Amino acid sequence: MVPFTKWTSPYITGLFTFSILFIFMFFQNAVIYTFLETSVDSTKGGLCACDKCVTDLNDDDWFFLRFNPTVAPLLNRRNSVLQTDVYRWWKGLQSDSSKTNYTEVVDTLFSLFPDEDHYSDAGPDRCRTCAVVGNSGNLLRSHYGQLIDSHDFVIRINKGPTKGFEKDVGSKTTHRILYPESAVDVDNSTHLVLLPFKIEDMRWLISVFTTRHITSTYIRVRPTVNADRDKVMIIHPAFIKYVYESWLQKHGKYPSTGFITLILALHICDEVNVFGFGAKSDGHWHHYFDGILTHFSRGSHGGDFENKTINELLLIGKIYMHKGWLL
Numbered sequence: 001m002v003p004f005t006k007w008t009s010p011y012i013t014g015l016f017t018f019s020i021l022f023i024f025m026f027f028q029n030a031v032i033y034t035f036l037e038t039s040v041d042s043t044k045g046g047l048c049a050c051d052k053c054v055t056d057l058n059d060d061d062w063f064f065l066r067f068n069p070t071v072a073p074l075l076n077r078r079n080s081v082l083q084t085d086v087y088r089w090w091k092g093l094q095s096d097s098s099k100t101n102y103t104e105v106v107d108t109l110f111s112l113f114p115d116e117d118h119y120s121d122a123g124p125d126r127c128r129t130c131a132v133v134g135n136s137g138n139l140l141r142s143h144y145g146q147l148i149d150s151h152d153f154v155i156r157i158n159k160g161p162t163k164g165f166e167k168d169v170g171s172k173t174t175h176r177i178l179y180p181e182s183a184v185d186v187d188n189s190t191h192l193v194l195l196p197f198k199i200e201d202m203r204w205l206i207s208v209f210t211t212r213h214i215t216s217t218y219i220r221v222r223p224t225v226n227a228d229r230d231k232v233m234i235i236h237p238a239f240i241k242y243v244y245e246s247w248l249q250k251h252g253k254y255p256s257t258g259f260i261t262l263i264l265a266l267h268i269c270d271e272v273n274v275f276g277f278g279a280k281s282d283g284h285w286h287h288y289f290d291g292i293l294t295h296f297s298r299g300s301h302g303g304d305f306e307n308k309t310i311n312e313l314l315l316i317g318k319i320y321m322h323k324g325w326l327l
């Protein structure tokens, strides 16, 4: 008889851990399916009014193990309390020596900007099409301008300009995702969406619309930005952690702006078309508007893993990718 020794116990521990994980994943899936099913009126048909909806059920376990519709993408007063693990992770993202009190900052934010439950209007009557426009040089000579502008939401990222590039990138911008170091002016039809990598970024946003005294973070930043205060939105710090853990399985230090924007689109849109994503064949990450070249797999983001995840989303039909010109 084989005795219960130090040789057999690791297998039993392994089996036990695996069973617990399996049960956890099963229940998480069940909760998500129930949430989605109860949030629509089944007599009216699908989960949205498009031909194919991001949240279509019964099609992919890989997707529903990652996609969690209960995580709020955008901050408001009511959902602003951060769990200790979220707060600790977020504080550790970028060195932030300021002694700023998060609760006070949130109070000031929502005395200045709309305190709303944004985009909780998903349902069988909605077909919201979104174009997520990255800054890749593959947009040049693409002639995607009209196609991009035909979407309900056109979400642009960081500095990506439209002026002078309309034929290839379009001219409409409903949302621009930015942080202090990548800020540009936006017009009155655009939502400025702050992606806060640190509390200092929230303080910067407050300063931009009030005292204009913050002129640097770890580099010089713009003390002023033209934007409609009533259209300002702020991405939830817990959403950034969710993207990192659920979607990137902790690859890299934190997700890139483009990747966070893409997952944001999965949460607020019914159909997601992606433009301007993709490095050159030599791995260089180039822009359509300037000559700056960086390497996508270096730096703080898990570039390779982000690409693999985007490819999987493409394969299972959750996003459509417009690749532009191969370079």
Ligand code: C5P
Residues within 6 Å of the ligand: 133, 134, 135, 136, 137, 157, 158, 159, 160, 256, 257, 258, 259, 276, 277, 278, 279, 280, 284, 285, 286, 287
């Ligand atoms: O360079 P920047 O961070 O402003 O670009 C915004 C986003 O566009 C990136 O986070 C990335 O997702 C996407 N991008 C890309 N390929 C490039 C340049 C940008 O996929 N060559």
